Structures are given as C-alpha cells and as structure tokens.
Amino acid sequence: MTKCSICNNKIAELFLEKIKGTIIRKPGSSKQYPVCFECQKKFPGKEEMLKKI
Numbered sequence: 001m002t003k004c005s006i007c008n009n010k011i012a013e014l015f016l017e018k019i020k021g022t023i024i025r026k027p028g029s030s031k032q033y034p035v036c037f038e039c040q041k042k043f044p045g046k047e048e049m050l051k052k053i
C-alpha cells in the first residue's frame, strides 16, 4: 500500500503499479516520495512538495 509522503493518506493504485499521484525525489537522493493527486493539486511545484515532506 502506497501512502502519500505529505498527508499520509493512502494512494489508490492502478494496474501495472501506476499510482494515482506522482513520485518525487529529493535532489541528490535516490529515495522516492509518493505524493497523492490531492497534494499534487495543492502544491504548485516539486519544490513546494519537497518542503512539506
């Protein structure tokens, strides 16, 4: 089960392991942070999302 890194809500997974949301990475790190569609809409850019993680 994938959880949003910002709001901790579960992210609905579609088939072929595609999630309803996005995956972001911090610069210089290979760790991946899933972000749900709602949070994606809430924050205008990757930088804004990374600040909330």
Ligand SMILES: [Zn+2]
Pocket: 004, 005, 006, 007, 008, 009, 035, 036, 037, 038, 039, 040
């Ligand atoms: Zn979220």
